[in-house]
Amino acid sequence: MKNVKFTIEYDGTNFAGWQRQVSERTVEGVIEKSLYKITGERIDLVGAGRTDAGVHAIGQVANFFTKSTIPGEKYKYALRFILPTDVSIVDSEEVDKDFHARFSATGKIYRYRIYTGRLPKALLRPYSFFFPFRIDYNLLERATEKFIGQHDFSSFMARGANSHNVFKTIRRFDIERDGDMVELIIEGDNFLRNMVRIMAGTAVYIGAGRIPLERLDTLLKGGRRDLAGPTFGPEGLYLEKVLY
């Protein structure tokens, strides 16, 4: 048995998310189907994280065990004309037997792209969230700084989601700007359902003067999803890197 690790890029636009589902097109489902074609095995892929419908990935990671003799580093070439064009294996390699894409991860980096021009641009729309309003970047920066550290993030969790541990640590929350494009880079140990999208929505609403900065102190004590900002759209979100 070999343990093979994939680094995966996908355009989430036409996927119902990462996780395999019986009647929906998912990234996991599509890769497993392609692996069946080249290995003849029913592979069970383990993904580092389950991205939602419409969310993109530049560096999603997954691993699987196989009896196939295909060398680990050859999968990326073997799959390149088999996979649909909206998923690509940007790297593949054989790894140690105890590597587990989810449990071995020590953190993740997400990127959230916001287009702040007054007029939307069609070629950017599936790849950034359209927010054509004035933002005070000083205020936005002060908001991002407050997130750093360990907090009860239950105010930043999708309603109805469950988690046995709502305490998460944010290590980095940076802002990069290039003209009207604003990117938020968030690194943390672990994330709750919709956490990055609600963090982005709350931080940007603070920057736009729609939520007072001081409210973050309340939010970061947990349990107040009702006072946090909106869940920004999946089209702006990228799983950029999984850390090991």
Add this chain to the structure above:
Amino acid sequence: MKNVKFTIEYDGTNFAGWQRQVSERTVEGVIEKSLYKITGERIDLVGAGRTDAGVHAIGQVANFFTKSTIPGEKYKYALRFILPTDVSIVDSEEVDKDFHARFSATGKIYRYRIYTGRLPKALLRPYSFFFPFRIDYNLLERATEKFIGQHDFSSFMARGANSHNVFKTIRRFDIERDGDMVELIIEGDNFLRNMVRIMAGTAVYIGAGRIPLERLDTLLKGGRRDLAGPTFGPEGLYLEKVLY
């Protein structure tokens, strides 16, 4: 009556091209439908050029006559939440009555994007042509230079297409490279059906050693579509600018 000029960006992926068709989703059809909602008029849009299915535009131009009192420069704002997200009006203005998007044009600039990395990248796939083969850029440049000037371009016209004038002038054919992304910028007075895509396919095939450079002399005398390169995919093509 006002004559209104639009500059239009669109993601061609989910369109059956520019030109209105009864049962297909087209850029022209979608804009006319949105204009009906805000003006109450059945508008007849005149586009500078008819792009094919899957072809993108950054600077398509169109004009139309209307009795509506909406000021020309307001259309871009009025339409921004009415149009589907894959079309956007990046500029709108009232112009002189004798402006005609097609007949007034003095030239067009197209951009053709080719991704030459060995492995495809999902997030680039609808926006560039995947060509994972070695290119001799010196040879490619010599090919592009031969196109400059006026020639019979019938070797670079879609089979079955018709044109009363196959003599066209290419003013510029530049190469821009950024890592594995190669962009061809082509400016000409006018273009035949599929002409840019066949020019890109032929120039790149020469650079890749699949077609001898000398064959261009024959091709540019006209009538030899059979000896030219392939029609590269619509996903790499952008109508960048219409010149007036």
